[in-house]
Amino acid sequence: MSSELERPTTPPSAPALSQEILWEATPPKELWDEGPTLQGIEDAAVAREVLPPAFQKTQIGNPTDNEKGPVQATSDAPATLEQKSGSSAAGRAQRLRDIINSLGNTPTPPTGEGQPITSKKRSLAHSTPSSAPPRKKPESIEFTHEQSLILDHAVTGNSLFYTGNAGTGKSALLHELISRMKRTRPKLGAVAVTATTGLAACNIGGTTLHSFTGIGVGTETAEEAAERIRKIGAVRMRWYVVKVLIVDEVSMLDAQLFGQVGSSRLLDEEELAAIRWYPSTSHSFFLIVTGDFFQLPPVAKNGTARFAFEAEVWPMIIKKTFTLTTVFRQRDPEFVKMLNEVRLGLPSEDTTQKFRSLSRRIEDDNDVIPTELFPQRGEVDLANAARLNMLHTAFHCFKASDSGSAEKTYRTKLLDSFMAVPELKLGVGAQVMLIKNVDETLVNGSVGVVVSFCSQAEYDEEKGNGDRGSDVLASCGVKYPVVRFKLPNGRERKRLVTPEVFKIEMKKNEIQASRKQVPLILAWAISIHKSQGQTLDRMKVDLARVFEKGQVYVALSRAKSLEGLQVLNFHPTKVEAHAKVLEFNKTLMCANESATLD
Numbered sequence: 001m002s003s004e005l006e007r008p009t010t011p012p013s014a015p016a017l018s019q020e021i022l023w024e025a026t027p028p029k030e031l032w033d034e035g036p037t038l039q040g041i042e043d044a045a046v047a048r049e050v051l052p053p054a055f056q057k058t059q060i061g062n063p064t065d066n067e068k069g070p071v072q073a074t075s076d077a078p079a080t081l082e083q084k085s086g087s088s089a090a091g092r093a094q095r096l097r098d099i100i101n102s103l104g105n106t107p108t109p110p111t112g113e114g115q116p117i118t119s120k121k122r123s124l125a126h127s128t129p130s131s132a133p134p135r136k137k138p139e140s141i142e143f144t145h146e147q148s149l150i151l152d153h154a155v156t157g158n159s160l161f162y163t164g165n166a167g168t169g170k171s172a173l174l175h176e177l178i179s180r181m182k183r184t185r186p187k188l189g190a191v192a193v194t195a196t197t198g199l200a201a202c203n204i205g206g207t208t209l210h211s212f213t214g215i216g217v218g219t220e221t222a223e224e225a226a227e228r229i230r231k232i233g234a235v236r237m238r239w240y241v242v243k244v245l246i247v248d249e250v251s252m253l254d255a256q257l258f259g260q261v262g263s264s265r266l267l268d269e270e271e272l273a274a275i276r277w278y279p280s281t282s283h284s285f286f287l288i289v290t291g292d293f294f295q296l297p298p299v300a301k302n303g304t305a306r307f308a309f310e311a312e313v314w315p316m317i318i319k320k321t322f323t324l325t326t327v328f329r330q331r332d333p334e335f336v337k338m339l340n341e342v343r344l345g346l347p348s349e350d351t352t353q354k355f356r357s358l359s360r361r362i363e364d365d366n367d368v369i370p371t372e373l374f375p376q377r378g379e380v381d382l383a384n385a386a387r388l389n390m391l392h393t394a395f396h397c398f399k400a401s402d403s404g405s406a407e408k409t410y411r412t413k414l415l416d417s418f419m420a421v422p423e424l425k426l427g428v429g430a431q432v433m434l435i436k437n438v439d440e441t442l443v444n445g446s447v448g449v450v451v452s453f454c455s456q457a458e459y460d461e462e463k464g465n466g467d468r469g470s471d472v473l474a475s476c477g478v479k480y481p482v483v484r485f486k487l488p489n490g491r492e493r494k495r496l497v498t499p500e501v502f503k504i505e506m507k508k509n510e511i512q513a514s515r516k517q518v519p520l521i522l523a524w525a526i527s528i529h530k531s532q533g534q535t536l537d538r539m540k541v542d543l544a545r546v547f548e549k550g551q552v553y554v555a556l557s558r559a560k561s562l563e564g565l566q567v568l569n570f571h572p573t574k575v576e577a578h579a580k581v582l583e584f585n586k587t588l589m590c591a592n593e594s595a596t597l598d
């Protein structure tokens with residue numbers, strides 16, 4: 001992505017991680033085309049013979065735009081199937097049978113895979129393929145015993161939920177779980193990676209749960225949605241082949257949707273029974289769900305948020321719950337204790353006093369000020385615009401190039417949730433945040449200042465690397481920002497930052513929403529919502545206008561240390577946890593205890 005100007009503290013040995021690596025496990029093209037293709041199976045007897053009754057029952061309708069597979073519902077689809085299987089009905093039936101069988105059962109894992117972890121700690125080095133999703137780069141992480149227990153349990157194939165305070169490594173573990181699941185279940189389409197928001201989906205290299213389930217923008221009633229979904233071949237096929245459904249940021253998942261996902265996979269009992277009857281699908285579907293219910297809640301309907309754990313089916317579906325207990329983001333036990341009190345909505349007098357004492361100003365680090373967190377996006381835009389206008393410099397505007405196959409309204413909604421903005425206005429002196437991982441020291445969340453603009457060719461020449469051939473020619477003339485980043489160890493790195501692609505992909509070659517943009521955002525201010533999942537070395541937050549339970553906790557828990565945190569208007573009444581979450585929390589056990597119940 002970018003080029004280095006100054007000596008890095010760590011050699012940039014790893015390539016820039018990319019958010020382009022998405023659904024690797026995808027059903028074979030023939031089967032993904034099944035929704036449309038089924039329409040094209042002229043001989044209905046073939047379909048009757050090969051598919052379970054649930055699939056025969058529905059007259060497969062036209063897929064919506066966002067459900068279309070790479071090969072659209074065209075009249076030549078049957079020909080494709082025919083070419084591969086011979087022209088006879090029997091040949092087609094055999095081919096379809098083969099495909100379905102090939103998708104069915106969990107394969108024997110490669111040597112060493114799929115076995116419970118026996119060692120107490122596990123190095124991630126070499127275990128994450130280069131296509132691992134990007135948010136956190138885990139090469140140097142050694143998993144703790146409790147994290148390893150969750151990995152062990154995941155291979156048993158029972159649905160599980162794991163949670164933990166902010167910074168306990170849920171996301172880091174999720175990356176490993178995803179890559180492990182994909183390795184042990186290499187059948188195409190067997191592992192679905194989803195999150196409740198577009199931002200989180202983009203971060204883990206997946207799609208939104210709404211997209212996966214076929215719920216779309218969610219304006220229909222559950223019944224209408226289910227009825228429509230039954231008619232979409234591609235969605236039905238997705239449900240049919242998936243073996244592991246991974247759901248991140250479950251705190252923002254509404255109980256109703258979880259109920260639909262968990263209880264029926266959006267099919268009614270009869271249909272489900274039919275599918276279960278079919279030998280190749282057996283009963284091996286399970287869910288891996290993660291998130292922290294003390295963080296941002298689902299959007300409240302009629303003033304009341306209904307959490308996923310309130311769904312009737314939650315206890316029936318989730319067979320095991322694990323709570324991670326070791327906090328990594330903050331190393332100071334006092335700060336960890338303070339944050340835990342805030343999480344539970346019960347700050348002690350000591351904690352209140354300590355947070356109030358943090359209202360002092362944090363010194364700027366040269367030209368980098370602490371990033372300010374706001375509850376509302378509008379406030380963020382105003383704060384950043386005001387700072388930008390004070391720069392008195394020439395501005396450079398970078399317009400994103402957007403595309404994607406999702407239906408327009410839905411695509412816009414997905415793109416809106418991206419960190420990368422449609423239009424990025426920058427000038428020398430602008431404070432920016434990197435929104436992609438580059439290597440161990442330049443990560444999603446690294447903050448710096450724009451020091452100049454130059455083309456790749458100019459940059460390479462200055463760096464003494466002037467013969468990069470076509471690369472240089474390709475980017476010749478276009479000037480990109482050179483950013484001086486602050487590193488946590490106090491050092492600095494300068495880097496030319498060139499455009500990257502951000503995307504949400506249902507499956508390989510089916511990009512629902514894609515944005516090519518310079519991977520930076522203005523970082524004098526960011527929203528609490530977009531800060532979820534981030535780690536900030538130096539930040540400031542004014543709690544006067546927080547409006548949602550969980551917001552104070554999300555905001556404060558982004559800080560790495562008390563020294564790097566400025567808090568204004570801390571008041572215990574602002575610190576609230578949902579009573580329902582507190583009740584649910586009482587039922588949870590730490591990972592070690594959960595494991596001993598086996």
Ligand SMILES: Nc1ncnc2c1ncn2[C@@H]1O[C@H](COP(=O)(O)OP(=O)(O)OP(=O)(O)O)[C@@H](O)[C@H]1O
Nearest residue numbers: 141142143144166167168169170171172328329533
């Ligand atoms: N076993 C580990 N050893 C050392 N560092 C770890 C370990 N697990 C996670 N981390 C680090 O801890 C930090 C926080 O991890 P992560 O973001 O995964 O936490 P989280 O629980 O997802 O937080 P949040 O709920 O705030 O999103 C990251 O920098 C991550 O690399």
